Amino acid sequence: MTDGAEALRQTPLRDRHQALGARLVGFGGWEMPLQYAGIIDEHHAVRRAAGLFDLSHMGEIWVTGSGAGEGLAAALVTDPPRLAVGRAHYSMIVAPDGGIIDDLIVYRLAHDRFLVVPNASNADRVAAEMEPRLAGFEATMEDASAHTALIAIQGPLARVILAPLTDVDLGALKYYAIAEGQAAGVAALVARTGYTGEDGFELFLAPAAVPAVWDRLMAAGAPSGLVPAGLGARDTLRLEAGMPLYGNELGPDATPMEAGLDRLVKFDKAGDFIGRAALEAARDAGPRKQLVGLSIRGRGIARHGYPVYLPGQEAPVGEVTSGTLSPTLGQAIAMAYVPVSSASPGTMLEVGVRASRVPAEVVPLPFYERPA
Amino acid sequence: MNVPEDLRYTSDHEWLRMESDEGTVGITAYAADELGDIVFVELPAPGSRLEAGSTFGAIESVKTASDLFAPVSGDILAVNEQLNGSPELINSDPYGEGWMLRVRLDDPSALEALEDAAAYRARIGAA
Numbered sequence: 001m002t003d004g005a006e007a008l009r010q011t012p013l014r015d016r017h018q019a020l021g022a023r024l025v026g027f028g029g030w031e032m033p034l035q036y037a038g039i040i041d042e043h044h045a046v047r048r049a050a051g052l053f054d055l056s057h058m059g060e061i062w063v064t065g066s067g068a069g070e071g072l073a074a075a076l077v078t079d080p081p082r083l084a085v086g087r088a089h090y091s092m093i094v095a096p097d098g099g100i101i102d103d104l105i106v107y108r109l110a111h112d113r114f115l116v117v118p119n120a121s122n123a124d125r126v127a128a129e130m131e132p133r134l135a136g137f138e139a140t141m142e143d144a145s146a147h148t149a150l151i152a153i154q155g156p157l158a159r160v161i162l163a164p165l166t167d168v169d170l171g172a173l174k175y176y177a178i179a180e181g182q183a184a185g186v187a188a189l190v191a192r193t194g195y196t197g198e199d200g201f202e203l204f205l206a207p208a209a210v211p212a213v214w215d216r217l218m219a220a221g222a223p224s225g226l227v228p229a230g231l232g233a234r235d236t237l238r239l240e241a242g243m244p245l246y247g248n249e250l251g252p253d254a255t256p257m258e259a260g261l262d263r264l265v266k267f268d269k270a271g272d273f274i275g276r277a278a279l280e281a282a283r284d285a286g287p288r289k290q291l292v293g294l295s296i297r298g299r300g301i302a303r304h305g306y307p308v309y310l311p312g313q314e315a316p317v318g319e320v321t322s323g324t325l326s327p328t329l330g331q332a333i334a335m336a337y338v339p340v341s342s343a344s345p346g347t348m349l350e351v352g353v354r355a356s357r358v359p360a361e362v363v364p365l366p367f368y369e370r371p372a
Numbered sequence: 373m374n375v376p377e378d379l380r381y382t383s384d385h386e387w388l389r390m391e392s393d394e395g396t397v398g399i400t401a402y403a404a405d406e407l408g409d410i411v412f413v414e415l416p417a418p419g420s421r422l423e424a425g426s427t428f429g430a431i432e433s434v435k436t437a438s439d440l441f442a443p444v445s446g447d448i449l450a451v452n453e454q455l456n457g458s459p460e461l462i463n464s465d466p467y468g469e470g471w472m473l474r475v476r477l478d479d480p481s482a483l484e485a486l487e488d489a490a491a492y493r494a495r496i497g498a499a
Contacts, residue, residue: 325411
């Protein structure tokens with residue numbers, strides 16, 4: 001996940017990360033904290049208490065106007081006009097051939113106002129793809145990525161830590177909902193979304209306001225176990241939660257259906273959308289491969305790019321997309337694309353880990369679900 | 373960064389400690405820190421051979437996997453079985469309880485080809 005040496009963009013929290021002893025790495029064109037105290041400690045803190053993440057690298061694209069919803073419905077696989085004001089959904093933008101360009105969160109702030117959040121590494125591409133797709137609609141697009149910061153507080157204690165610092169009624173804010181208000185005294189969009197498998201909130205803020213909000217949250221939360229958490233823990237947390245990552249599970253070679261995200265593609269929506277014909281053909285032909293969870297049954301850790309085999313066969317039939325030692329489960333887990341015929345839970349496969357083949361069992365996703 | 377004076381080092385961040393013609397091998401504090409939380413180590417069986425410059429095993433942190441390279445050639449006398457259950461010893465005590473192998477060197481003078489503490493310190497940019 002480390003980029004080359006070209007100039008990296010810095011978030012407004014870079015000084016905080018340095019003071020906290022973070023290891024900073026290039027990610028999606030930004031200099032970001034990989035870890036502070038250590039990935040495992042940060043991971044456990046998010047599962048047991050709460051973690052504070054700097055996600056200022058993520059993109060923020062506003063789409064406004066009386067035709068904004070319709071325009072987004074034509075640009076994306078989901079149907080944003082169906083969103084109630086104040087709600088959000090997970091979405092994707094695909095190429096005309098159905099390949100995934102990026103996964104996104106779409107928030108509806110008003111009848112005619114939507115916020116689209118792409119991955120950092122794809123933000124420019126998504127903006128460039130969306131502009132012509134929206135051209136025929138009463139919609140204006142503004143890429144606000146450069147002047148919007150984003151932090152996330154995630155974990156079972158996130159709500160009690162944040163609640164005294166915001167005028168948004170967090171108890172009434174549903175999962176995948178968003179509200180405009182204040183956080184630590186400054187204007188914020190507060191969303192109950194995240195990428196960890198825990199309850200939590202994401203705060204969209206003006207960059208200049210972020211350091212003070214970060215400090216207030218840390219001061220308020222540290223006594224109950226809030227810690228700063230980096231991209232390393234974000235990755236192990238999302239993997240346990242079975243959440244796909246662009247560049248690993250998602251990319252131009254996979255359709256949403258193959259990624260197990262059939263539910264996102266609203267074939268029944270009114271009007272055409274980019275990729276519809278290709279995705280309909282792919283749906284009718286059936287998936288070429290299926291994303292599955294693997295529980296590694298031998299010694300070793302399956303990593304991105306490692307081959308997957310049917311037991312006793314020479315040629316690989318699939319590929320690991322993400323893998324790690326799950327800090328919560330204390331066992332190696334992975335996601336992989338495998339043939340549909342080998343995708344049923346209980347199927348025994350093998351992963352090539354260096355010179356050896358390690359047994360792996362197909363298991364249902366997610367690996368981890370938070371206690372109800 | 374801790375770089376003990378009495379050890380020899382490879383450019384791949386392994387260390388070698390000599391006691392008569394027997395050496396102990398591990399990875400440096402710098403390498404352990406770079407890897408982050410170490411969760412798995414794959415080591416050869418006692419009795420097998422170590423060939424200088426060749427891969428003798430692998431080490432995995434939460435984030436990444438990395439090969440281990442033999443600093444010298446020789447017969448492996450012992451491996452640190454404790455690392456199977458407690459690989460984090462490599463993070464907490466890389467030059468002590470985090471040791472990996474004991475080896476009888478084919479040629480004890482081979483250690484002269486390895487870096488001393490000053491050279492290794494310069495390599496990692498440590499003061």
